[in-house]
Every structure is written in C-alpha cells, then in structure tokens.
Amino acid sequence: MSGKVAIITGAAGGMGQAFVQALLADGMKVAGFDIAKDGLEALDAAHGADFLGITVDLTDPDAVAQAFGEVEARFGGVDILVNNAGTCFMSEFPNIPADEFQQQMALNFSTAFYCCQNAVPMMLKRGGVKKIINISSNGAYNFDVFDPPPYRASKAALDTLTKDLARRYATDKICVNSIAPAMTQTPLFGVLSEEVLAKAIAQMPHGEAMQPAQIAGWVSFLAGPMGDVSSGNVFILNQGRDVR
Numbered sequence: 001m002s003g004k005v006a007i008i009t010g011a012a013g014g015m016g017q018a019f020v021q022a023l024l025a026d027g028m029k030v031a032g033f034d035i036a037k038d039g040l041e042a043l044d045a046a047h048g049a050d051f052l053g054i055t056v057d058l059t060d061p062d063a064v065a066q067a068f069g070e071v072e073a074r075f076g077g078v079d080i081l082v083n084n085a086g087t088c089f090m091s092e093f094p095n096i097p098a099d100e101f102q103q104q105m106a107l108n109f110s111t112a113f114y115c116c117q118n119a120v121p122m123m124l125k126r127g128g129v130k131k132i133i134n135i136s137s138n139g140a141y142n143f144d145v146f147d148p149p150p151y152r153a154s155k156a157a158l159d160t161l162t163k164d165l166a167r168r169y170a171t172d173k174i175c176v177n178s179i180a181p182a183m184t185q186t187p188l189f190g191v192l193s194e195e196v197l198a199k200a201i202a203q204m205p206h207g208e209a210m211q212p213a214q215i216a217g218w219v220s221f222l223a224g225p226m227g228d229v230s231s232g233n234v235f236i237l238n239q240g241r242d243v244r
Contacts, residue, residue: 004028005075006223007068009058009115010085012039014186015135018212019082022220024050028080031071033058033115058085058111068118077126080223081119083112083158084135088151088188101150108154109161116165120174129173129228133219134162138182138238145182145203146196155180159234166232175231179218182238185209205239 006023010016011032017039023030024047031052034040040053052074056067071078086108089100112134123130139147140155159178166176183200192200201209218235221227236242 004079004223005031005071005077006080006082007031007033007071007078007115007119008082008084009033009111011043011053012036013084014188015184015212015215016084017043018216019084019219020047020051022213022216023080023082023223026220026224028223029075031067031075031078033067033085058114059106061114061117064111064114065118068115068122072122078119078122078130079126079128080131080133081115081123082133082135082219082223083115085111086135086154088139088147090146090148090192093149096148096150104150105154105157108151109157112158113161116161120165120169123174124172129175131223131227132162132165132174132176133222134158134176134178135215136162136178136180136234138180138236138242140180141236142182142238142242145200146192162234163232170231175222175227177222177227177230177232178234179215179222180234180236181210181215182236182241183209184215185211203241205241210237210239 006028008016008019011020012034020030020032029050033054033056035057037055044053054067054070056063089104136159137155139152162176162178183204
C-alpha cells in the first residue's frame, strides 16, 4: 500500500482520527482536512511527515480547491478520498430554522460534493484503482430512530452521489462506495439527551454502540486491494438491527 495518498475530511473528529490511524497503519500518506486547528495540530505532532493537517472550511469551495492544491504540492496527488466531515442538528420537525437546514445540508453533503469535484480530476492522473469512500448514516434508511429529516436527507443525497460517481467513473477505475453506520460512539453523542441516547443504544442488537475503530476497519478494507472490486454500494453497519 506504500505510495498511496489519502485525504480524510473531518479528520480531527472521533471517527476521523480512527480513519487517520488506520490508513497510516496501512502505509499511506494521509492529509487531514478539518476546521478544528487544534485537533489537526495534535495529529501532526503524533504522526510526523506522513500526515499533513490542513485547516479548511469545507463548505467554502474555493478553500477546498486550495486545500487539494496543498495536498498535490506535498504528496503529488490523491488516490483515496474519505468524505467523513459532518454533524447532526437535533431540532424537531417542523420547527427547524432555515439556516440550520441549510447548514446541515452544507456540512453533510456540499462538503463531500466539493471534495469529489477536486479529487476526481486528480485521481484521473493516477495509476491503479482509486477510491472515494463516503461516510453516510443508517439514518438515511431506518425511520424508527430519532434522526431529524434534514440529517436523513443529507445522507441520502450523499448515497445518491456515491452511486452516480460509481457509474460515471467505473471505466476510469475510480471506485465509489458509502459506509452507513448506526450508533457509533463519537463526540456527537454529546448532542443527545441521556434518555434519547439510552433508548437508541438499547435498540442495538448487541446492547452497545459501535466503535470508531470498527468503522475504520471497513474504510481500510475498501481503501485497500480487496476494495478494488466494489463500487456503487452502500454498506449498512448496524449489528443486524434492521433485518426483517
């Protein structure tokens, strides 16, 4: 795997840090995009020359283009893009402010769209099989849980982008897949009340939330050689919760 270059968005977050560690362990050079400068500096200090932290507002298309340019200047291009940046706002429908709706769509979908726009032209210059891995959510499919409509819509849009790009660039050897986890223990748990969190975890068949390292294993798999034959798929990870 040596010589591959990966970009991970939301790299300073709970899942993002696990993805950084996994792909560095696979021998890749990794660029982490995040708006959290302190978190990126900690990753820089921990991982040395194989990691490049870039502080960037991913909702700004010009800033995204500049960040990709920095990666190309440092590492020569990109082979793997992991669109992980995102969040969940918890206002109840219909009382969702317009600016919150717009921000939800921007953070969860527009950021990935802008990154794909920049990644694909760079990937077309690279040899071998390239990968785009979009981090979706089980909330796009399971309507028994608490996720608000804008969050579900943003993740469903992300999965449609996955399928479109997978078909569009199949012969260019760009594989595009989504991973859609259910309850995974990250700092986002802090936006939930104790009652809502306990109820959601109780719905998980194993009686516990999944861990970022488990999702990172799937990212590593899809980013590696075994992922070369998968494209256009949405991998739903939920311990079998929704099997009917």
